[in-house]
Amino acid sequence: MRNRANRRGEAWAKCPIEGRFIRVFPIVRMSQARVTLVVVTPREGVRIELELKMIFNFIFGRKHHRHTNARAALADLEVGQRAIVRELELDHPVAEHLMNLGFVPGLEVSVERSGPGGDPRVYRVEGTEIAMRRELSRHIQVSLVGAPAFGD
Amino acid sequence: MTCHSVARPDDQAVATAYRTVAVVGPPNSGKTTLYNRLTGLRQKVGNFPGVTVEHHIGYVRDQMGEEVALIDLPGIYSLTPKSEDERVAVEVLQGKMPAMPRPDAVIVVLNSNNLNSHLVLAARVIALGLPTLVLLNMADELHRQNGAVDVLTLARELGTPVALVSATTGFGLEAVTNFLASSSPAPEPLELPVIGNTRSVREWAVRVGENANYRRPATPLWTKRLDNVFLHRTLGPIIFLAVVIAVFQMIFVAGKPLQDVIQGFLDSTGAWIGQTLPDGLLRSMLINGVWKGVGSVVVFLPQILLLFLVIGILEDSGYLARAAVIADRTMSRVGLNGKSFIPLLSAYACAVPAIMATRTIESKRDRIATILIAPFMTCSARLPVYTMVIAAFLPGRPLLGPFLNTRAAAMLGLYVLGFLMAVVTARVLKSTILRSKDAPFILEMPPYRWPQASSLALRLVDRGKAFLYRAGTVIMVVSLLLWAATNFPLHNGQPPAIQDSVVASVGRAIEPVIRPLGFDWKIGVGLVTSLAAREVIIATLGTINGIDASVHEFDLQTALRHELSLPGAVALLVFFAFAMQCMSTLAVVRRETNSWKWPAAQFAYMTVVAYFCAFAAYRITEHFIG
Numbered sequence: 001m002r003n004r005a006n007r008r009g010e011a012w013a014k015c016p017i018e019g020r021f022i023r024v025f026p027i028v029r030m031s032q033a034r035v036t037l038v039v040v041t042p043r044e045g046v047r048i049e050l051e052l053k054m055i056f057n058f059i060f061g062r063k064h065h066r067h068t069n070a071r072a073a074l075a076d077l078e079v080g081q082r083a084i085v086r087e088l089e090l091d092h093p094v095a096e097h098l099m100n101l102g103f104v105p106g107l108e109v110s111v112e113r114s115g116p117g118g119d120p121r122v123y124r125v126e127g128t129e130i131a132m133r134r135e136l137s138r139h140i141q142v143s144l145v146g147a148p149a150f151g152d
Numbered sequence: 153m154t155c156h157s158v159a160r161p162d163d164q165a166v167a168t169a170y171r172t173v174a175v176v177g178p179p180n181s182g183k184t185t186l187y188n189r190l191t192g193l194r195q196k197v198g199n200f201p202g203v204t205v206e207h208h209i210g211y212v213r214d215q216m217g218e219e220v221a222l223i224d225l226p227g228i229y230s231l232t233p234k235s236e237d238e239r240v241a242v243e244v245l246q247g248k249m250p251a252m253p254r255p256d257a258v259i260v261v262l263n264s265n266n267l268n269s270h271l272v273l274a275a276r277v278i279a280l281g282l283p284t285l286v287l288l289n290m291a292d293e294l295h296r297q298n299g300a301v302d303v304l305t306l307a308r309e310l311g312t313p314v315a316l317v318s319a320t321t322g323f324g325l326e327a328v329t330n331f332l333a334s335s336s337p338a339p340e341p342l343e344l345p346v347i348g349n350t351r352s353v354r355e356w357a358v359r360v361g362e363n364a365n366y367r368r369p370a371t372p373l374w375t376k377r378l379d380n381v382f383l384h385r386t387l388g389p390i391i392f393l394a395v396v397i398a399v400f401q402m403i404f405v406a407g408k409p410l411q412d413v414i415q416g417f418l419d420s421t422g423a424w425i426g427q428t429l430p431d432g433l434l435r436s437m438l439i440n441g442v443w444k445g446v447g448s449v450v451v452f453l454p455q456i457l458l459l460f461l462v463i464g465i466l467e468d469s470g471y472l473a474r475a476a477v478i479a480d481r482t483m484s485r486v487g488l489n490g491k492s493f494i495p496l497l498s499a500y501a502c503a504v505p506a507i508m509a510t511r512t513i514e515s516k517r518d519r520i521a522t523i524l525i526a527p528f529m530t531c532s533a534r535l536p537v538y539t540m541v542i543a544a545f546l547p548g549r550p551l552l553g554p555f556l557n558t559r560a561a562a563m564l565g566l567y568v569l570g571f572l573m574a575v576v577t578a579r580v581l582k583s584t585i586l587r588s589k590d591a592p593f594i595l596e597m598p599p600y601r602w603p604q605a606s607s608l609a610l611r612l613v614d615r616g617k618a619f620l621y622r623a624g625t626v627i628m629v630v631s632l633l634l635w636a637a638t639n640f641p642l643h644n645g646q647p648p649a650i651q652d653s654v655v656a657s658v659g660r661a662i663e664p665v666i667r668p669l670g671f672d673w674k675i676g677v678g679l680v681t682s683l684a685a686r687e688v689i690i691a692t693l694g695t696i697n698g699i700d701a702s703v704h705e706f707d708l709q710t711a712l713r714h715e716l717s718l719p720g721a722v723a724l725l726v727f728f729a730f731a732m733q734c735m736s737t738l739a740v741v742r743r744e745t746n747s748w749k750w751p752a753a754q755f756a757y758m759t760v761v762a763y764f765c766a767f768a769a770y771r772i773t774e775h776f777i778g
Contacts, residue, residue: 094592099350100178100229101596102269106355113379115477116388120490122379122477122597127368128266129597131477133484136592 074109074123074140082110083142085125090139098140102126109142170214170256170332172221174244176277177261178270179227180598182289186261186319187224188610190328195224207240214332223255230350231276237511245280257283259328264288264301264316265599267366271357272350274310278339284312285331291316291323293599299369306364311339320604375470375599382474392478395471400500403458403532410454418447436647437635444691445631446624452502452687453616455532459501460615461608463494468603473595480593486575487582489513489593492522496574499529503737505615507744517586521578523744524754527737528574528730530567533686537728538566540690544709545721570729573761630684630735634692655680655696669727669766670720682733719773723766731762 077083085105088095102125103109112122112129120133177183187195191210208224225244226237240249247254260277262270267288278284288294288301294316307314315327381387422443429435466472472494480490491513499506506526513519530538548559637655639647647653658680659673666676674696678689694708716724732738732755741751 090592094594096232096350097229097592097594099354100269100272101594102266104351104354113383114385115383115481116385117481120477120480120593120595122383124371126266126268127371128269129371131473131480131490131593131595131597133480133489133593136594 070144072142072144074111074137074142075134077111077142077144079111079114079121082108082145084145085109085140086143087141088139089141090136094136101130102128103130103140108145170220170283172223172253172255173257173259173332174223174225174255175259175261176225176241176245176273177227177289178229178263178273180596181227181261181263181270182319183227183261184224185604185607186287186289186317187222188607189319189322189325191222192610212332213329215329216333218333220332222259223252228273230273245277245282255282257285257331259285259287259331261287261289264290264294265297265299265369267301267368268354268357268361271360272353275353275356278310278312281339283337284339285328286310286312286314287327288314288316289319292318292321293372294369297369297372298367300365300367301361302365306360306366309360309363372599378600379474379597382471383477388474388478392475395466395475396497399459399462399497402462403455403501407455407458410458411451414451414454415447418443418450422447433639433647436639437632441632441635442628445628450620451536452532453619455535456501456505456619457612457616459498459532460505460612463498464608464611465603467494468601468608470598470600473597476595477597486578488518488521488578490595491593492518495522495526496529499526499531502531502533502619503527503529503734504619504740507737507740510744515592520745520750521581521586523741523750524581524757525574525578527732527734527754527758528570528577530570530729531686531734533734534566534728536687536690538563538725540708541712541721541725544712545716545718566725566729569726573730577757630681630688631691634681634688638696668770669723669763670717670770671724672715674715675720675724679727679733684733684735686728686733718777719770722773723770726769727762727766729762730758730765732758
């Protein structure tokens with residue numbers, strides 16, 4: 001599914017059924033866990049819900065493909081993505097502990113899976129799987145190796 | 153990177169065979185399994201002086217038949233003394249620990265599946281200059297998962313003997329007995345990194361691994377498959393709940409018959425002692441004092457061992473780490489993290505081992521919060537009290553078909569009550585005196601493994617002994633005191649009637665305080681004696697009623713119905729749900745927090761909460777039944 005948005009706040013979406021572009025009115029809706037974009041087409045009455053995360057991924061995921069050195073926090077990575085650890089912006093004992101477990105700058109880390117509710121998540125580094133909360137992985141700077149294609 | 157050679161150790165350590173050898177290794181390296189495999193039952197637990205870290209000393213024979221003492225040090229990742237565990241390890245290895253000789257040699261146990269991380273610890277231990285043996289454990293998994301390492305090259309790089317071993321299968325363990333007999337010289341590695349800098353040590357480790365052609369094994373496929381299920385978004389929490397329920401179901405279904413067997417045995421031996429001894433003060437002391445005291449502790453052994461067995465299986469299989477991940481989200485709501493879940497689960501058997509298990513929580517504030525709420529969990533010592541009171545006052549009627557009857561529902565309600573109070577207390581603590589930025593929750597996920605029966609059995613023996621010793625000694629003393637209090641002052645050389653005994657005066661003294669809860673002096677005596685341990689109240693009420701002629705022919709439940717009104721019974725249940733009536737727990741809290749401040753505060757808080765909640769329960773029940 002492709003999306004385009006113009007400056008007036010309307011958006012054009014390619015209709016999945018007919019394959020043509022239709023005008024839609026997007027509404028951003030925030031719920032507990034996710035921010036969703038609800039688009040309703042006035043004529044057809046088709047309702048499409050998109051997670052902003054998916055759109056974000058779609059837009060920025062491709063950028064990551066082009067610039068493989070793009071920086072991000074480990075918490076921003078999606079499940080399945082891989083990255084190189086760059087910097088631990090954490091207090092010494094915590095950083096030291098993480099380094100002993102394998103979070104050493106220069107090593108590859110991947111997001112293995114997400115716990116129920118998306119937090120904590122399990123990361124893999126050097127053959128070890130380590131679970132940590134986002135409040136921690138937010139402070140681990142990484143550079144991306146590759147991003148999964150949209151819809152992965 | 154700067155390198156430096158290692159200083160030679162003093163000659164004496166090289167010349168003589170080893171007497172004491174320290175075993176170190178990171179957590180999840182299989183160190184304990186290996187240690188148990190080497191020493192078997194020939195080990196004892198001790199505490200290092202001044203700290204709460206436990207150690208094991210076991211004995212093993214080397215190739216020449218000489219006895220060598222193996223010291224099992226706590227699982228550590230590095231030798232920077234930041235945690236108590238690491239400080240203890242460093243002090244022992246440097247010979248600075250009082251009452252502990254400096255080890256003559258060190259055995260470093262590493263997980264061969266994660267060599268690059270674990271070689272960091274090896275580098276730091278080798279740098280100490282003691283003769284060292286490096287064991288690459290879990291060789292069976294390494295081979296099965298297509299990993300490889302050149303042991304000879306690694307030995308040359310490290311300057312120490314290196315062996316691939318498997319603690320679970322016993323593969324390669326002769327290397328240990330060889331090493332113990334050989335008195336090999338101190339290590340002279342090709343190069344060592346700057347020890348203080350984790351990053352440079354790490355780079356060194358990767359290079360050494362590369363030189364030794366280390367190929368990391370693939371993650372077992374079934375670990376990934378199982379995690380797909382156990383950590384699944386919706387299935388994960390469902391399985392988690394099912395496991396917790398199954399654990400309890402098993403403990404009560406399997407534990408009850410075992411408990412009955414032990415109770416029957418204790419009763420018949422008690423009766424036998426009664427027949428063989430002549431009537432008198434001595435017989436009364438042996439049966440009502442000593443034997444009942446022993447019985448009240450031993451009776452809980454099946455349930456506690458079953459719980460440790462189940463937790464041990466969950467832990468060794470690797471599921472417990474996943475359970476902590478699942479529980480973390482919920483635990484974070486009350487300000488704790490997933491690691492508190494394991495101690496709190498153990499607290500359902502007994503708060504004593506639960507408080508000992510809080511050592512895995514790094515954050516001191518989180519640890520104290522967990523210690524303070526653990527006794528609110530319904531431990532097995534509360535069960536006989538609950539069972540007796542519920543059975544006496546509540547007729548067993550089916551509530552939800554065959555699954556739940558009224559008595560089970562009441563029991564469940566008390567479990568929920570304790571849990572809720574724990575949650576409330578945790579929230580209050582974490583938002584007031586123990587406020588801290590959320591402690592980092594970092595947990596290694598071990599691959600799934602089959603639990604080993606021998607290692608489980610050893611742990612059960614260890615825990616069982618600890619429980620009997622810690623709880624048994626206190627309860628024995630208290631039941632003897634109680635016996636004395638009920639049998640003195642002597643009246644014409646005969647024990648007095650219960651109304652005239654010391655214990656009755658204590659009960660009467662506190663009666664005005666507990667009268668608003670609907671308790672009479674007999675319950676008061678029970679409350680006093682249950683300060684030793686909760687279940688003692690049953691023995692006390694038995695003793696009081698057993699020698700009280702007016703209710704001699706009734707059994708305990710009938711006697712209870714005479715003493716308590718229904719509101720009083722509800723108040724008693726609520727009181728027991730919240731009150732800190734366990735000297736063993738207080739003693740352990742004192743030891744684990746290293747101060748009297750926390751156990752005193754805990755005791756005061758729980759007693760106040762119990763008193764006022766019991767009062768409220770009494771009034772509310774009274775109001776409803778008119």
